[in-house]
Amino acid sequence: xxxxxxxxxxxxxxxxxxxxxNVLTGSNQHVGNWPGVTVEQKTGVLLHHHHGGSGHxxxxxxxxxxxxxxxxxxxxxxxxxxxxxxxxxMEEIVSRNFITLEKPDVVINIVDAxxxxxxxxxxxxxxxxxxxxxIALNMMDEVRAHGDVIKVDELSKWLQxxxxxxxxRKGEGIDExxxxxxxxxxxxxxxxxxxxxxxxxxxALHAIIHLVEPKAQAVGLNPRYAATKLFxxxxxxxxxxxxxxxxxxxxxxILTEMEQTEGMERAAVMADVRYRYIERLLEKSYIRGSRDxxxxxxxxxxxRLLTHPVMAIPVFILMMLLVFWITFGPFGTWxxxxxxxxxxGGIGFIGDALARADxxxxxxELIVSGVLTGVGxxxxxxxxxxxLFMCLSILEDSxxxxxxxxxxxxxxxxxxxxxxxFIPMIMGFGCTVPAVMSARSMSSRRDRxxxxxxxxxxxxGAKVPVYALFAAAFFNDNKVLVMSLMYLGGIxxxxxxxxxxxxxxxxxxxxxFIMELPAYRLPTPRNVLRNMWDxxxxxxxxxxxxIFLATIAVWFLQxxxxxxxxxxxxxxxxxxxxxxxxxxxxxxxxxxxxxxxxAVLTGIMAKESVVSTLAVLAGVDAESGAMLAALHGxxxxxxxxxxxxxxxxxxxxxxxAFAAMKRELESRTWAVCSAxxxxxxxWVCALVVYRVCLLLGL
Amino acid sequence: xxxxxxxxxxxxxxxxQPGEWGIVDTVGGEGALHRHLLDMGITPxxxxxxxxxxxxxxxxxxxxxxxxxxxxxxxxxRITLRQEEEQE
Numbered sequence: 001x002x003x004x005x006x007x008x009x010x011x012x013x014x015x016x017x018x019x020x021x022n023v024l025t026g027s028n029q030h031v032g033n034w035p036g037v038t039v040e041q042k043t044g045v046l047l048h049h050h051h052g053g054s055g056h057x058x059x060x061x062x063x064x065x066x067x068x069x070x071x072x073x074x075x076x077x078x079x080x081x082x083x084x085x086x087x088x089x090m091e092e093i094v095s096r097n098f099i100t101l102e103k104p105d106v107v108i109n110i111v112d113a114x115x116x117x118x119x120x121x122x123x124x125x126x127x128x129x130x131x132x133x134x135i136a137l138n139m140m141d142e143v144r145a146h147g148d149v150i151k152v153d154e155l156s157k158w159l160q161x162x163x164x165x166x167x168x169r170k171g172e173g174i175d176e177x178x179x180x181x182x183x184x185x186x187x188x189x190x191x192x193x194x195x196x197x198x199x200x201x202x203x204a205l206h207a208i209i210h211l212v213e214p215k216a217q218a219v220g221l222n223p224r225y226a227a228t229k230l231f232x233x234x235x236x237x238x239x240x241x242x243x244x245x246x247x248x249x250x251x252x253x254i255l256t257e258m259e260q261t262e263g264m265e266r267a268a269v270m271a272d273v274r275y276r277y278i279e280r281l282l283e284k285s286y287i288r289g290s291r292d293x294x295x296x297x298x299x300x301x302x303x304r305l306l307t308h309p310v311m312a313i314p315v316f317i318l319m320m321l322l323v324f325w326i327t328f329g330p331f332g333t334w335x336x337x338x339x340x341x342x343x344x345g346g347i348g349f350i351g352d353a354l355a356r357a358d359x360x361x362x363x364x365e366l367i368v369s370g371v372l373t374g375v376g377x378x379x380x381x382x383x384x385x386x387x388l389f390m391c392l393s394i395l396e397d398s399x400x401x402x403x404x405x406x407x408x409x410x411x412x413x414x415x416x417x418x419x420x421x422f423i424p425m426i427m428g429f430g431c432t433v434p435a436v437m438s439a440r441s442m443s444s445r446r447d448r449x450x451x452x453x454x455x456x457x458x459x460x461g462a463k464v465p466v467y468a469l470f471a472a473a474f475f476n477d478n479k480v481l482v483m484s485l486m487y488l489g490g491i492x493x494x495x496x497x498x499x500x501x502x503x504x505x506x507x508x509x510x511x512x513f514i515m516e517l518p519a520y521r522l523p524t525p526r527n528v529l530r531n532m533w534d535x536x537x538x539x540x541x542x543x544x545x546x547i548f549l550a551t552i553a554v555w556f557l558q559x560x561x562x563x564x565x566x567x568x569x570x571x572x573x574x575x576x577x578x579x580x581x582x583x584x585x586x587x588x589x590x591x592x593x594x595x596x597x598x599a600v601l602t603g604i605m606a607k608e609s610v611v612s613t614l615a616v617l618a619g620v621d622a623e624s625g626a627m628l629a630a631l632h633g634x635x636x637x638x639x640x641x642x643x644x645x646x647x648x649x650x651x652x653x654x655x656x657a658f659a660a661m662k663r664e665l666e667s668r669t670w671a672v673c674s675a676x677x678x679x680x681x682x683w684v685c686a687l688v689v690y691r692v693c694l695l696l697g698l
Numbered sequence: 699x700x701x702x703x704x705x706x707x708x709x710x711x712x713x714x715q716p717g718e719w720g721i722v723d724t725v726g727g728e729g730a731l732h733r734h735l736l737d738m739g740i741t742p743x744x745x746x747x748x749x750x751x752x753x754x755x756x757x758x759x760x761x762x763x764x765x766x767x768x769x770x771x772x773x774x775x776r777i778t779l780r781q782e783e784e785q786e
Contacts, residue, residue, distance in 0.1 A: 117763040118765055268741060300749075309750075410754045516738075
């Protein structure tokens with residue numbers, strides 16, 4: 001029997017859902033967005049070896065891959081991590097709509113067994129939706145380690161759904177979970193009817209069920225689910241059912257009466273009802289070990305240091321320095337150099353092949369000097385991005401990032417942001433591309449946009465070679481000081497920009513900051529690698545589309561003059577002419593030379609190009625000592641060098657970052673305005689720096 | 699700190715000191731905030747303990763239903779605690 005089933009994966013954040021999804025789907029994953037919203041959607045296909053033993057699919061018992069996608073593949077849709085099915089966030093709406101309207105065959109509810117009380121709150125709501133639910137109790141290894149016991153059968157009885165104990169990170173219980181899910185899909189059990197209400201709430205709920213049953217069924221919704229949402233005052237549900245004014249009025253009366261009897265408002269009543277049911281359920285099915293509830297857990301002990309009133313911030317700074325040391329220090333540089341060598345080798349190889357094949361010279365030029373070199377220069381910072389992502393992914397999966405957001409919330413509030421903005425902005429010190437992408441985890445669009453606009457001011461890793469070079473040329477004795485000043489300068493400008501943007505564009509406060517502090521856990525290597533791979537793939541895709549075009553454009557502009565003949569030198573080319581045209585703009589900033597403005601223009605492609613362009617224009621090797629002298633030629637004074645650095649620090653981000661920002665801001669207009677705004681800010685700041693330096697006699 | 703008695707004279711969660719606990723009386727806030735507080739387990743009658751505060755006193759880390767939650771002082775102030783009846 002060939003049947004394509006769809007399983008939805010639902011659960012709290014930090015419940016190990018990602019780990020489970022990775023275990024179930026392996027590399028058969030696709031990451032995208034839910035239509036119309038920037039909520040990440042992951043879908044995948046169940047690995048065949050998990051089907052093992054079911055026989056229905058005719059799969060060999062010990063699986064292995066099939067040659068083509070079979071029409072008995074099982075599709076797995078990973079829903080966003082949610083705590084409830086309220087109508088207040090996109091994640092919740094997307095999840096409940098998917099389950100009720102797209103009607104997957106089974107909902108696999110993953111539950112953090114060390115946190116059962118709060119996790120079951122979502123479970124109770126999922127059970128109402130009408131789709132068969134299979135509950136996976138994850139992190140059972142930790143439960144056992146605490147000495148606690150969960151009576152799985154008892155739990156299953158209370159919830160009227162199959163329950164299975166698993167440990168996703170170790171791969172335990174997975175096959176049993178799949179078997180139960182397939183079983184539920186095939187036998188399509190009726191919706192559980194778990195009656196959790198008592199007293200006045202019970203009366204009110206049943207009155208509403210009775211009232212809306214026909215309309216609910218007409219739109220394909222479980223009446224109990226519809227009624228419960230109406231009970232909670234859920235506006236989208238009212239709309240979906242298209243209730244008449246009379247019906248609304250009756251419901252309102254029912255609920256008002258209930259509120260008076262219960263002494264609480266309706267949403268509180270429902271929440272209270274659910275949690276009390278959970279408490280009763282746990283009394284019967286959760287046996288606590290001899291451990292005292294107040295005894296500090298391992299996580300608590302770690303937190304004594306990491307969120308210590310005095311030590312927390314220094315420890316955090318050290319942590320960040322460690323991340324940057326790994327990314328930009330000996331290890332990171334070794335990887336980056338190795339990768340760059342590979343890329344260069346590849347380009348050389350292709351170049352030779354083209355030459356041997358007697359391809360037209362202009363085409364050779366286009367491919368080698370244009371496309372490959374350009375793309376190569378951008379790809380060359382991929383190792384840095386990947387390493388950075390790895391470090392940050394480890395920090396996130398371990399649970400430390402939540403603590404960082406906790407520590408940073410108060411300072412960020414002054415800017416109108418919240419603690420969650422901190423992570424993207426810190427990442428911006430590595431590379432704007434992953435930083436901006438990580439802002440996706442923020443559910444408030446306002447917060448996301450605000451954060452993304454400020455992130456580019458954080459001096460990214462690509463600018464480091466520029467600073468390093470200039471520092472060597474002009475400030476040899478004060479290299480570290482100057483580099484630190486650059487970083488601090490970026491932060492200061494970001495703060496100022498933030499304060500201004502808050503007043504002008506992003507009125508009001510950030511989204512409420514109510515966040516779970518998960519237990520510290522060792523990140524799973526598989527998850528970290530998968531994360532790295534996803535981000536790298538995303539970046540490379542971007543590199544090949546946007547940057548491909550941009551590199552061809554730049555190559556063309558710098559190789560040809562306005563008569564479309566090969567230009568004798570860069571200065572004669574279109575780019576050179578353009579640079580000559582805009583150079584006067586930089587005159588007040590102290591670097592109104594064609595060379596400087598050419599470098600600025602190529603820096604739009606990739607910040608490292610600033611260095612290579614200056615080298616090419618001066619006719620020297622960027623690595624050589626002659627480069628330093630050449631720089632002195634282009635920038636006559638220390639003031640002009642500092643001013644140039646300031647401009648490079650702050651002006652629009654590179655093409656890759658621009659493309660990422662456009663996507664995450666969901667608007668080309670915003671991205672363009674941001675780029676223009678940054679150029680404006682850069683210009684003003686460079687001017688200030690130049691004038692101040694002149695005054696200081698530099 | 700007496701484990702058997704909730705902290706005296708703390709009207710809301712924001713007033714708790716590290717280590718003190720109380721029983722929630724009402725949950726304030728509106729709309730999304732109110733709902734989120736309830737969803738995360740802050741319901742009338744629940745036992746909450748203040749674990750610690752961030753270096754600047756804000757946000758707070760509270761412990762309830764077996765897990766830890768961060769909460770801003772402003773939001774915590776909206777969660778009132780049951781007061782012990784005065785015994786004459």
